[in-house]
Amino acid sequence: MTVPGAPLATLREPSPDEASRWHKVRNNPVAVRFKFLLEFLLEEPTIRLVKRTDAATELVADPGGGMTLRLTLREDLIEARVGPYAVEQGGEPLDRDAFLDDVSGLIEVLQLGTGFYVFSEELVGFDPIGACPACGLEVFEWQEECGICDAVLHVPRPGEDEHDSRAQRVVDVLLRREMLELACPRGRKNVERTVASYYAYAGTSIEALLGVLIDLADVAEVYCDEGELGRVLQRVR
Ligand SMILES: [Zn+2]
Numbered sequence: 001m002t003v004p005g006a007p008l009a010t011l012r013e014p015s016p017d018e019a020s021r022w023h024k025v026r027n028n029p030v031a032v033r034f035k036f037l038l039e040f041l042l043e044e045p046t047i048r049l050v051k052r053t054d055a056a057t058e059l060v061a062d063p064g065g066g067m068t069l070r071l072t073l074r075e076d077l078i079e080a081r082v083g084p085y086a087v088e089q090g091g092e093p094l095d096r097d098a099f100l101d102d103v104s105g106l107i108e109v110l111q112l113g114t115g116f117y118v119f120s121e122e123l124v125g126f127d128p129i130g131a132c133p134a135c136g137l138e139v140f141e142w143q144e145e146c147g148i149c150d151a152v153l154h155v156p157r158p159g160e161d162e163h164d165s166r167a168q169r170v171v172d173v174l175l176r177r178e179m180l181e182l183a184c185p186r187g188r189k190n191v192e193r194t195v196a197s198y199y200a201y202a203g204t205s206i207e208a209l210l211g212v213l214i215d216l217a218d219v220a221e222v223y224c225d226e227g228e229l230g231r232v233l234q235r236v237r
Contacts, residue, residue, distance in 0.1 A: 009120035012077035020128035125235030167195035187218025
């Protein structure tokens with residue numbers, strides 16, 4: 001859970017240590033990228049401009065459900081914070097998982113518009129995963145297609161199908177973010193097969209999958225709950 005007051009996510013250019021081998025700084029300056037991004041965002045009926053100074057531009061996005069997201073665009077970074085929220089009388093209680101799923105869609109737009117990396121404890125699916133085979137642009141976990149040239153990004157290897165290929169990326173995220181620990185590295189294939197079956201057989205619940213993972217001999221420990229696992233399964237393409 002994010003510390004109160006701390007950003008839910010920060011987007012910025014990665015440092016040389018953080019940058020993947022596919023990273024290239026974009027040709028147009030950040031100010032130009034921000035200008036196009038703002039024009040695009042302000043056409044959205046759910047996003048409004050709150051304040052604009054020389055130092056920063058503040059927006060509020062209201063995806064519905066009573067929670068808002070505040071966006072602050074500064075010189076060379078964007079901060080996203082959970083904004084003030086209200087529960088309507090007789091309304092459903094706030095569901096943070098649903099909110100995080102909603103705002104993830106908006107963060108995708110910010111990432112595509114800037115090429116920035118997303119630094120967040122709670123949001124998943126934004127790490128670099130490779131380069132577009134057609135245009136070379138760096139691409140991120142949530143992308144199925146390149147944002148610039150629309151090339152399809154994931155082509156399964158011979159003998160594997162789309163579920164196997166997606167499951168490999170999911171297990172990669174689970175291990176990298178320490179949401180899951182293997183009993184031994186060789187067990188990884190089994191875990192991938194289990195996740196692939198989740199995608200292959202519609203109707204399997206996330207709860208059931210979590211139960212199976214916990215019981216697998218190849219898994220030493222699972223450090224995530226249903227909501228967190230669900231977010232990875234949904235976000236990683
Ligand atoms: Zn491309």
